[in-house]
Amino acid sequence: MKNLPFGADEYAARLHKVRAEMSVRGLDALFVTDPSNMAWLTGYDGWSFYVHQGVLLTQSGDPIWWGRAMDAAGAVRTTYLQADHIIGYDDTYVQNPAKHPMATLAALFHDQGLATARIGVEMDNYYFSAAAFLALQAGLGQATLIDATALANWQRAVKSATEISYMRAAALIVEKMHATIREKAEPGMRKNDLIADIYHASVTGVDDYWGDYPAIVPMAPSGADATAPHLTWDNSPLKSGESTFFEISGTYRRYHCPQSRTLFLGKVPQKYLDAQSAVQEATAVGLAAARPGALCEDVAHAFNSRLQKLGYAKDSRCGYPIGLSYPPDWGERTMSFRAGDKTVLEPGMTFHFMPALWLDDGGLETTESILITENGAQCLCNTPRELVVKG
Amino acid sequence: MKNLPFGADEYAARLHKVRAEMSVRGLDALFVTDPSNMAWLTGYDGWSFYVHQGVLLTQSGDPIWWGRAMDAAGAVRTTYLQADHIIGYDDTYVQNPAKHPMATLAALFHDQGLATARIGVEMDNYYFSAAAFLALQAGLGQATLIDATALANWQRAVKSATEISYMRAAALIVEKMHATIREKAEPGMRKNDLIADIYHASVTGVDDYWGDYPAIVPMAPSGADATAPHLTWDNSPLKSGESTFFEISGTYRRYHCPQSRTLFLGKVPQKYLDAQSAVQEATAVGLAAARPGALCEDVAHAFNSRLQKLGYAKDSRCGYPIGLSYPPDWGERTMSFRAGDKTVLEPGMTFHFMPALWLDDGGLETTESILITENGAQCLCNTPRELVVKG
Numbered sequence: 157m158k159n160l161p162f163g164a165d166e167y168a169a170r171l172h173k174v175r176a177e178m179s180v181r182g183l184d185a186l187f188v189t190d191p192s193n194m195a196w197l198t199g200y201d202g203w204s205f206y207v208h209q210g211v212l213l214t215q216s217g218d219p220i221w222w223g224r225a226m227d228a229a230g231a232v233r234t235t236y237l238q239a240d241h242i243i244g245y246d247d248t249y250v251q252n253p254a255k256h257p258m259a260t261l262a263a264l265f266h267d268q269g270l271a272t273a274r275i276g277v278e279m280d281n282y283y284f285s286a287a288a289f290l291a292l293q294a295g296l297g298q299a300t301l302i303d304a305t306a307l308a309n310w311q312r313a314v315k316s317a318t319e320i321s322y323m324r325a326a327a328l329i330v331e332k333m334h335a336t337i338r339e340k341a342e343p344g345m346r347k348n349d350l351i352a353d354i355y356h357a358s359v360t361g362v363d364d365y366w367g368d369y370p371a372i373v374p375m376a377p378s379g380a381d382a383t384a385p386h387l388t389w390d391n392s393p394l395k396s397g398e399s400t401f402f403e404i405s406g407t408y409r410r411y412h413c414p415q416s417r418t419l420f421l422g423k424v425p426q427k428y429l430d431a432q433s434a435v436q437e438a439t440a441v442g443l444a445a446a447r448p449g450a451l452c453e454d455v456a457h458a459f460n461s462r463l464q465k466l467g468y469a470k471d472s473r474c475g476y477p478i479g480l481s482y483p484p485d486w487g488e489r490t491m492s493f494r495a496g497d498k499t500v501l502e503p504g505m506t507f508h509f510m511p512a513l514w515l516d517d518g519g520l521e522t523t524e525s526i527l528i529t530e531n532g533a534q535c536l537c538n539t540p541r542e543l544v545v546k547g
Numbered sequence: 548m549k550n551l552p553f554g555a556d557e558y559a560a561r562l563h564k565v566r567a568e569m570s571v572r573g574l575d576a577l578f579v580t581d582p583s584n585m586a587w588l589t590g591y592d593g594w595s596f597y598v599h600q601g602v603l604l605t606q607s608g609d610p611i612w613w614g615r616a617m618d619a620a621g622a623v624r625t626t627y628l629q630a631d632h633i634i635g636y637d638d639t640y641v642q643n644p645a646k647h648p649m650a651t652l653a654a655l656f657h658d659q660g661l662a663t664a665r666i667g668v669e670m671d672n673y674y675f676s677a678a679a680f681l682a683l684q685a686g687l688g689q690a691t692l693i694d695a696t697a698l699a700n701w702q703r704a705v706k707s708a709t710e711i712s713y714m715r716a717a718a719l720i721v722e723k724m725h726a727t728i729r730e731k732a733e734p735g736m737r738k739n740d741l742i743a744d745i746y747h748a749s750v751t752g753v754d755d756y757w758g759d760y761p762a763i764v765p766m767a768p769s770g771a772d773a774t775a776p777h778l779t780w781d782n783s784p785l786k787s788g789e790s791t792f793f794e795i796s797g798t799y800r801r802y803h804c805p806q807s808r809t810l811f812l813g814k815v816p817q818k819y820l821d822a823q824s825a826v827q828e829a830t831a832v833g834l835a836a837a838r839p840g841a842l843c844e845d846v847a848h849a850f851n852s853r854l855q856k857l858g859y860a861k862d863s864r865c866g867y868p869i870g871l872s873y874p875p876d877w878g879e880r881t882m883s884f885r886a887g888d889k890t891v892l893e894p895g896m897t898f899h900f901m902p903a904l905w906l907d908d909g910g911l912e913t914t915e916s917i918l919i920t921e922n923g924a925q926c927l928c929n930t931p932r933e934l935v936v937k938g
Contacts, residue, residue, distance in 0.1 A: 206878075485597035496645075514617070
């Protein structure tokens with residue numbers, strides 16, 4: 157491919173930011189396993205994160221991609237790295253209880269002059285298992301592993317102009333996905349047939365903005381199942397008198413724009429109208445609070461206090477940062493809109509504002525992906541914010 | 548939902564198998580974080596594995612589901628567990644560097660009388676991070692954590708009749724997906740438009756066999772990109788003179804039937820015809836070796852020695868077990884078809900036989916999902932095994 161999503165300057169700027177933070181923390185090297193961080197630093201893009209792999213960064217030179225030998229070809233195809241910065245371990249290390257690939261990484265650290273270094277690792281990441289940590293540590297000798305969970309993720313918080321343009325492309329795609337739901341959903345339609353149409357819309361994309369796979373598949377529970385936030389789909393027919401929420405994302409070049417809307421087939425009970433109205437009002441207040449200089453917790457407080465005043469309670473966070481992601485999460489896992497989070501909002505930050513309410517007999521999700529601008533929060537999508545009522 | 552995919556007897560049999568192995572290893576309890584093991588033991592089905600969660604099993608009584616409080620509703624909806632066996636931790640523990648949810652799991656161990664127990668954990672699993680291990684260990688007191696990676700996965704190796712019926716349904720779906728490629732692919736078609744059609748076919752499913760999401764998205768590289776095994780797609784047009792392989796899976800109720808085929812647009816170069824012919828011949832020999840009583844390495848040896856005789860070499864494993872899976876892997880991560888793997892094949896085991904060849908200028912994947920029967924390997928799909936040649 158070598159059709160890298162960003163120019164050399166942008167990758168250089170990213171390395172610079174990460175290295176500055178490494179210096180602050182006294183790290184000689186950083187080994188990232190989060191596929192989003194690997195991609196953000198080098199361009200690497202492949203579904204190979206089910207085996208152990210990562211990117212090693214020191215204070216100078218290009219990063220080193222390390223992974224399964226067969227995936228080295230993918231690193232050659234998708235990163236700006238020269239072949240001597242792409243290191244593969246042989247296939248006998250793959251899913252083999254008798255030997256762990258991290259032994260080869262420890263050897264690589266040694267070869268790179270890191271035998272006594274302080275090396276940051278992402279201790280709380282899906283792709284750095286407990287066994288990986290212990291195997292790496294066992295092979296290390298005098299080097300020290302330091303927890304650097306989310307060090308790189310934090311550097312991704314403020315988006316560049318190109319990143320924002322990709323998220324706006326993803327926004328166009330998710331608008332089209334929601335338009336597909338409005339157009340196609342009707343009582344009796346099998347849920348999976350509607351999901352098939354949503355997938356088709358998302359991957360086709362909008363004009364030249366082709367659709368990539370989202371880091372989370374569509375979540376689309378109906379009725380009582382919608383009291384739970386993370387159920388997916390089956391072939392049950394859509395029913396009159398039931399709500400279904402669709403938490404879905406448009407995705408362009410691995411950048412996400414998630415957005416949820418709730419469909420109600422038939423006459424909407426007053427209870428749902430009241431809840432939706434309260435969420436809308438609290439959302440407006442929450443979004444108004446999402447201004448540069450405000451803290452993450454200010455947004456949560458503005459939203460939650462209005463919601464409580466209107467008679468509703470939500471005990472989970474109401475937003476998290478988004479951008480470049482790989483499964484299983486489209487969030488960046490740094491700040492959250494919740495009490496106690498004192499992170500200061502800056503222009504260029506992007507969030508999924510997530511004022512979902514799960515009621516006792518169903519769920520309501522009407523969410524927005526937002527960009528913090530000098531003038532406050534800007535919604536990335538124009539999808540109508542009301543309940544989708546049909547049938 | 549409570550539309551559990553298996554009856555009470557089957558879940559009971561699974562618990563029995565796992566407990567027997569726990570006894571062999573002297574474990575008082577087992578905590579599984581692999582979403583496939585969670586689902587296999589309890590029915591739990593939700594896209595919530597991006598936060599810390601798991602299932603705790605002791606030698607008696609129902610298992611306990613433990614996870615984020617908001618996902619407890621999903622456990623109520625999808626498992627056979629009673630409410631008092633579903634334990635949620637509050638949302639402030641989610642992706643919060645200041646406190647780790649594993650502290651609440653350690654407390655749960657204590658409450659369950661496991662204060663001095665030997666507790667198995669899946670040390671090398673995506674969803675049990677290094678930080679999770681250390682946080683759990685710090686809260687444990689006198690209990691001991693023992694590596695039980697893949698303990699439950701091994702019990703899943705031999706499939707029940709119902710599991711096999713689900714995999715046969717997934718086989719029908721992947722046949723339809725490959726038929727869609729044969730029907731739709733043509734020079735100039737944007738790759739993402741073809742992927743959209745493949746997704747649509749997969750999620751629509753076949754009759755009552757509705758399509759679930761696969762644990763790996765379609766991998767579909769063309770030309771030089773197909774020298775790498777795990778690249779996905781973009782909007783490049785399909786080109787005459789290029790091969791594209793499609794490694795895809797049908798999925799029914801989380802059970803997988805992966806299968807790869809290679810498309811060539813235009814006149815196929817002799818080099819590809821020769822390679823394909825060699826792979827076909829070696830595949831037939833490999834499949835013939837996959838009989839009850841044979842070892843995993845026998846299959847690899849049969850395949851590789853014939854392939855070498857024909858002038859080709861493959862240095863990666865040529866198969867792995869499949870079944871129930873969640874992202875990021877549709878393999879079971881136990882045995883492999885490769886030298887040194889002495890696992891004995893048994894009737895009811897299911898594998899993705901994966902004789903892929905990556906050449907210097909492209910790739911060839913013609914793979915089969917197989918069931919080991921008393922009479923040898925049976926292919927789950929009837930997809931024609933030749934190259935797909937069009938345009």
